[in-house]
Amino acid sequence: MTDQIKIEEIINSIYQVSSASRAKITSAMEIEFFEMGFDFISVNKKNIKEYFVLEGICGSYITNPDGDKVFISFFPEKSILSPFTTRTSKGFSLITIKALTNMKIGSINAEVFEKLMVEDLEIREFANTVLRNELKKKVEKEIGFASLSAKERLIKLRQELPYLENIIPHPYIASYLGITNVSLSRLRKEIR
Amino acid sequence: MTDQIKIEEIINSIYQVSSASRAKITSAMEIEFFEMGFDFISVNKKNIKEYFVLEGICGSYITNPDGDKVFISFFPEKSILSPFTTRTSKGFSLITIKALTNMKIGSINAEVFEKLMVEDLEIREFANTVLRNELKKKVEKEIGFASLSAKERLIKLRQELPYLENIIPHPYIASYLGITNVSLSRLRKEIR
DNA sequence: AATTCATTTTAACAAATGATAATGGAACTC
DNA sequence: GAGTTCCATTATCATTTGTTAAAATGAATT
Numbered sequence: 001m002t003d004q005i006k007i008e009e010i011i012n013s014i015y016q017v018s019s020a021s022r023a024k025i026t027s028a029m030e031i032e033f034f035e036m037g038f039d040f041i042s043v044n045k046k047n048i049k050e051y052f053v054l055e056g057i058c059g060s061y062i063t064n065p066d067g068d069k070v071f072i073s074f075f076p077e078k079s080i081l082s083p084f085t086t087r088t089s090k091g092f093s094l095i096t097i098k099a100l101t102n103m104k105i106g107s108i109n110a111e112v113f114e115k116l117m118v119e120d121l122e123i124r125e126f127a128n129t130v131l132r133n134e135l136k137k138k139v140e141k142e143i144g145f146a147s148l149s150a151k152e153r154l155i156k157l158r159q160e161l162p163y164l165e166n167i168i169p170h171p172y173i174a175s176y177l178g179i180t181n182v183s184l185s186r187l188r189k190e191i192r
Numbered sequence: 193m194t195d196q197i198k199i200e201e202i203i204n205s206i207y208q209v210s211s212a213s214r215a216k217i218t219s220a221m222e223i224e225f226f227e228m229g230f231d232f233i234s235v236n237k238k239n240i241k242e243y244f245v246l247e248g249i250c251g252s253y254i255t256n257p258d259g260d261k262v263f264i265s266f267f268p269e270k271s272i273l274s275p276f277t278t279r280t281s282k283g284f285s286l287i288t289i290k291a292l293t294n295m296k297i298g299s300i301n302a303e304v305f306e307k308l309m310v311e312d313l314e315i316r317e318f319a320n321t322v323l324r325n326e327l328k329k330k331v332e333k334e335i336g337f338a339s340l341s342a343k344e345r346l347i348k349l350r351q352e353l354p355y356l357e358n359i360i361p362h363p364y365i366a367s368y369l370g371i372t373n374v375s376l377s378r379l380r381k382e383i384r
Numbered sequence: 385a386a387t388t389c390a391t392t393t394t395a396a397c398a399a400a401t402g403a404t405a406a407t408g409g410a411a412c413t414c
Numbered sequence: 415g416a417g418t419t420c421c422a423t424t425a426t427c428a429t430t431t432g433t434t435a436a437a438a439t440g441a442a443t444t
Binding site for chain 3: 169170171181182184185186188189
Binding site for chain 4: 180183
């Protein structure tokens with residue numbers, strides 16, 4: 001499958017957009033490759049791109065006062081990273097995003113994308129849907145944290161990303177679940 | 193101050209809107225009164241309104257499997273409740289919203305508001321700003337939970353809503369902070 | 385196949401948090 | 415103003431979770 005087709009698939013999976021409008025997006029996109037472990041967006045640095053994950057998986061995290069990474073979200077293949085505006089404050093990134101495997105990513109300058117939004121209703125609707133989905137994910141996560149135990153959250157995470165425990169370091173997963181890697185290991189034993 | 197002026201103030205504090213457009217909103221609004229303790233939006237019930245808090249304070253919560261209320265957000269005077277679409281799934285409310293004091297609230301049918309959005313660009317921009325602010329709050333809360341201890345989260349909450357501990361039951365605040373009311377009491381003693 | 389390296393699991397202990405119930409204090413009622 | 419009610423605080427104890435370090439596992443390399 002070509003990169004372009006993959007990008008168009010991602011767009012259409014979120015909001016049906018005419019091929020003409022899709023082409024506006026894809027033609028302004030670049031393909032980038034990141035090696036596993038690379039932080040391609042860094043907290044307190046400038047970054048003005050929107051990203052589509054074509055291959056691999058990445059995760060957003062922040063570093064707490066103890067210096068530990070706390071993962072906020074994971075972005076698997078065929079997903080779109082949290083939109084630029086939602087992860088940026090006063091021009092600087094609020095979070096770091098780390099490639100958790102080798103990755104192939106489609107990127108587009110956020111200002112260019114903003115222009116496309118203004119001039120093209122379909123693209124605007126697509127972007128608003130991305131934003132609403134982002135909010136929906138946050139609400140779901142918020143409710144999950146409020147109503148579920150760590151064990152239940154792990155079970156839920158496994159339903160969404162079953163392979164995650166096999167490909168990324170467990171301390172990252174533990175931080176996402178709000179527990180230590182030792183507790184994660186105890187849970188894994190428990191719910192084998 | 194009349195209710196109408198208060199509503200217009202709330203609108204303008206979020207996004208500058210012409211008085212003509214503001215009037216479209218206010219003229220479609222009703223004033224409602226809720227007694228302290230009343231759940232005016234209930235989980236798994238239908239609710240299709242947008243709400244502006246004119247007087248008093250309310251909070252959204254979910255009930256976990258143990259039957260405990262876990263508070264998600266607080267909405268003080270002059271704030272707007274999370275928009276209908278963000279707290280509703282398949283027509284049913286995801287959360288319950290409880291009046292934590294006696295309240296006066298401005299409400300507008302969400303479908304009516306949706307129509308105003310479609311026909312009026314300013315109102316649409318206002319609504320999109322509300323949505324973006326909602327997302328921003330969730331991101332802030334998410335990052336706060338990831339990077340702060342319960343004690344630091346309490347300090348932050350006090351900066352935002354200093355009077356909260358004096359007017360609502362501490363178990364509600366504790367659930368918001370992710371701790372028990374006993375632990376909250378210990379923290380209060382510590383950071384007196 | 386042996387070695388090395390990274391990572392998860394396990395163990396032992398310490399610390400923090402939760403559960404339960406008793407105590408204390410403030411507001412309200414009669 | 416005594417009694418009642420509702421909460422927050424405190425105390426005690428049990429449980430959970432975290433910390434640290436050692437052991438086991440598994441993948442990669444020579």
